[in-house]
Amino acid sequence: MGTESISGIETSVPSSIVQFHMLDQLRALARANSLWPMTFGLACCAIEMMSAGAARFDLSRFGAEVFRPSPRQADLMIVAGTVNKKMLEPVKILYDQMTEPKWVIAMGNCAISGGPFKFKGQYNVIEGVDSFLPVDVYVPGCPPRPEALIEGILELEEKITGTRRWPRVKPETAVKG
Amino acid sequence: MTLLAQSQLQETFELNIGPQHPATHGVLRVKVIMDGEYIVKAEPVLGYIHRMHEKMGENRTWNQFWPNLGRLDYLSAIAYNHGYAGLLERAMGIEVPERAEYIRVITVELNRLQSHLLWFGAFILDLGGFTPLMYAFDEREQILDLLESVTGSRLTYCYFRFGGVYNDVDDDFITGTRAFIKRLRPQIPMYHDLVTKNVILMERLVDIGHISADMCRKYGATGPVLRGSGVNFDIRKNEPYSVYPELDFDVPVYHECDSMARYMVRMDEMEQSMRIIEQALDKMPDGPVKAEKAPKILKPPKGDYHFAVEAARGTFSMRTVSDATNTSYRMRLRSPTYSNLSLFEEASRGMLLSDALAFMGSLDLVIPEMDR
Amino acid sequence: MLASEGLPPQKEVVEEVQAAEEGEVDPKAKKKEEEKPRENGLLETDYAKRGFHLDVQVNPDQVVRSAEILDSEGMTMEMVTGVDWLKDGQFEIVYDYSFTGGELFRVVVRCRVDREKPDVPTISEVFGGANWHERETWELFGINFVGHPQLERFLLPDDCDYYPLRKDFKL
Numbered sequence: 001m002g003t004e005s006i007s008g009i010e011t012s013v014p015s016s017i018v019q020f021h022m023l024d025q026l027r028a029l030a031r032a033n034s035l036w037p038m039t040f041g042l043a044c045c046a047i048e049m050m051s052a053g054a055a056r057f058d059l060s061r062f063g064a065e066v067f068r069p070s071p072r073q074a075d076l077m078i079v080a081g082t083v084n085k086k087m088l089e090p091v092k093i094l095y096d097q098m099t100e101p102k103w104v105i106a107m108g109n110c111a112i113s114g115g116p117f118k119f120k121g122q123y124n125v126i127e128g129v130d131s132f133l134p135v136d137v138y139v140p141g142c143p144p145r146p147e148a149l150i151e152g153i154l155e156l157e158e159k160i161t162g163t164r165r166w167p168r169v170k171p172e173t174a175v176k177g
Numbered sequence: 178m179t180l181l182a183q184s185q186l187q188e189t190f191e192l193n194i195g196p197q198h199p200a201t202h203g204v205l206r207v208k209v210i211m212d213g214e215y216i217v218k219a220e221p222v223l224g225y226i227h228r229m230h231e232k233m234g235e236n237r238t239w240n241q242f243w244p245n246l247g248r249l250d251y252l253s254a255i256a257y258n259h260g261y262a263g264l265l266e267r268a269m270g271i272e273v274p275e276r277a278e279y280i281r282v283i284t285v286e287l288n289r290l291q292s293h294l295l296w297f298g299a300f301i302l303d304l305g306g307f308t309p310l311m312y313a314f315d316e317r318e319q320i321l322d323l324l325e326s327v328t329g330s331r332l333t334y335c336y337f338r339f340g341g342v343y344n345d346v347d348d349d350f351i352t353g354t355r356a357f358i359k360r361l362r363p364q365i366p367m368y369h370d371l372v373t374k375n376v377i378l379m380e381r382l383v384d385i386g387h388i389s390a391d392m393c394r395k396y397g398a399t400g401p402v403l404r405g406s407g408v409n410f411d412i413r414k415n416e417p418y419s420v421y422p423e424l425d426f427d428v429p430v431y432h433e434c435d436s437m438a439r440y441m442v443r444m445d446e447m448e449q450s451m452r453i454i455e456q457a458l459d460k461m462p463d464g465p466v467k468a469e470k471a472p473k474i475l476k477p478p479k480g481d482y483h484f485a486v487e488a489a490r491g492t493f494s495m496r497t498v499s500d501a502t503n504t505s506y507r508m509r510l511r512s513p514t515y516s517n518l519s520l521f522e523e524a525s526r527g528m529l530l531s532d533a534l535a536f537m538g539s540l541d542l543v544i545p546e547m548d549r
Numbered sequence: 550m551l552a553s554e555g556l557p558p559q560k561e562v563v564e565e566v567q568a569a570e571e572g573e574v575d576p577k578a579k580k581k582e583e584e585k586p587r588e589n590g591l592l593e594t595d596y597a598k599r600g601f602h603l604d605v606q607v608n609p610d611q612v613v614r615s616a617e618i619l620d621s622e623g624m625t626m627e628m629v630t631g632v633d634w635l636k637d638g639q640f641e642i643v644y645d646y647s648f649t650g651g652e653l654f655r656v657v658v659r660c661r662v663d664r665e666k667p668d669v670p671t672i673s674e675v676f677g678g679a680n681w682h683e684r685e686t687w688e689l690f691g692i693n694f695v696g697h698p699q700l701e702r703f704l705l706p707d708d709c710d711y712y713p714l715r716k717d718f719k720l
Contacts, residue, residue: 042203042204043228044545047332048331054298084226086704087196120236121719121720122232122720124227125228223703231689393649394649396677408649415653416653480599483599483655485600496645507714519678
């Protein structure tokens with residue numbers, strides 16, 4: 001009894017028998033390493049998304065290669081390309097059809113801001129998908145390289161778990177190498 | 178057509194495919210009226226990736242319009258670069274150095290190779306075979322490395338300039354290209370062994386998706402679709418531009434008019450592209466890669482101009498109306514798959530739905546190029 | 550509609566600017582000076598300079614006949630284009646024809662219609678491929694192709710009420 005032992009208990013044993021925190025961490029780890037993206041190619045960036053999943057870049061090293069055509073089976077929406085006014089409603093519907101938890105990566109400048117198709121007097125392009133979707137990670141580029149998309153997915157893993165599992169590549173070493 | 182007559186009596190239903198569907202390679206939507214498993218009417222709905230390229234042609238200066246060409250048909254972007262360069266060179270009367278023309282031909286053909294490789298992988302993926310995609314992408318990455326070393330980008334190239342190309346190729350590129358051709362050449366027979374003779378593939382392609390030569394003419398279909406219908410037509414031969422007349426190559430033509438014929442045309446075209454690249458590498462002279470007298474400020478004389486090139490999917494032609502200012506008055510881009518898909522409604526009548534998707538794959542669609 | 554509401558004041562401004570430009574520059578003396586819209590007729594052009602061999606301007610009611618003639622010659626319709634000549638108060642519809650296979654010969658058929666009443670007969674009966682091209686031209690310019698089976702929104706959303714490629718288009 002006494003304050004000393006109580007404080008010792010507080011630090012080592014949680015207040016509740018059911019430990020949600022660790023379970024959550026475990027679930028987050030599992031989710032982060034098996035992100036299932038939706039097969040959702042809009043434009044040029046979709047080809048780089050395919051490249052990221054194919055032979056050389058091999059997205060399956062990070063558990064994210066299972067592209068699902070159905071939004072109901074997918075965790076991650078990679079908006080790879082320009083969204084225009086006609087496509088706006090289908091994208092919203094697709095996002096709503098995805099089951100929780102779900103994340104969004106805005107891939108490429110078009111999805112981030114309208115990219116090269118943003119000019120004065122433009123009549124058809126949505127200037128950034130963050131105007132109607134909660135975007136978790138932005139991957140800039142026109143189109144971004146597959147490495148950039150992989151880095152975006154690693155960033156998303158970090159966001160989900162709170163820790164970075166894979167080493168971060170420094171730009172300096174990348175340039176020298 | 179007895180099927181159609183019957184369908185008037187029976188109950189039909191409407192099926193919506195797309196705009197998010199893995200078999201449409203992008204955001205194409207097809208409204209289909211079905212009679213059981215058979216298609217009564219399939220109407221493509223476009224516009225889900227309309228990006229105002231023609232409007233941008235009117236409010237960008239001639240030079241500022243370059244990046245758009247890389248983003249129209251991102252799989253054969255260099256051929257589109259060639260079309261735009263040719264258009265303005267015709268309008269302004271700019272002479273292009275010979276070395277630049279050879280570099281153009283080499284890069285365009287490399288680009289065509291990677292486009293066909295990607296189509297090959299994705300098409301077989303549509304039909305249910307996953308492995309060829311990995312083989313095709315492996316080869317494709319080699320081409321992208323080569324092109325990246327000279328153009329600086331992997332996909333949306335902006336490499337040509339009016340009167341030449343942006344920069345010269347180095348020896349690494351030349352030796353690398355030769356080594357790559359040596360590597361790719363034995364791969365193509367392997368693809369044929371792996372895929373073409375496969376019974377399942379034959380069942381899905383042979384005698385499916387019949388397009389007659391006259392239907393191609395009525396709809397303006399070009400490229401491998403037309404050549405798969407027995408018409409020997411290739412802009413590189415029939416309306417020669419650049420240094421293509423000096424190079425020896427054949428135009429593969431198949432007379433079966435079905436999906437298999439279109440498949441075989443593209444496979445054979447890869448071989449021809451390799452032949453072109455090899456010859457161009459041998460014949461390429463030394464010299465400048467940019468015209469010295471190319472004007473900095475472009476103001477083509479008033480009037481309209483037309484230029485056509487053979488892109489990976491067919492005839493890409495540009496028509497511009499110039500009013501002698503630094504922007505175009507009207508820029509019209511005629512993309513090949515737009516016309517190629519327009520015959521889908523007529524050709525897919527009475528087809529099984531699964532066959533129609535295989536047929537659509539054999540047309541090799543790139544949706545942003547159609548919608549422009 | 551929306552686009553035509555802002556038409557009258559802008560038209561005058563453009564005319565003035567254009568007139569001033571022509572007085573100064575005057576690049577191709579004869580053809581441009583005499584009259585802005587060209588006379589109907591047949592013009593042989595230099596392929597190396599223009600990219601086509603024959604340039605024909607016809608009345609709107611001759612468009613279908615010209616398509617039939619070129620169809621019987623075995624030519625194919627490559628594209629249909631609209632051009633908005635705001636200063637003339639006219640739309641120009643341009644049809645490109647060429648051979649697929651055979652010799653190299655490109656024909657351009659063009660016709661002009663009044664901007665206030667842009668009616669032109671459809672050639673989609675002759676060339677099936679013209680269906681989509683005309684539909685697109687209708688959508689982007691508001692040129693009415695009389696007899697077209699399906700003049701509905703194509704590239705733009707179904708509910709939009711503007712013609713974006715008109716020169717007086719403002720969103």
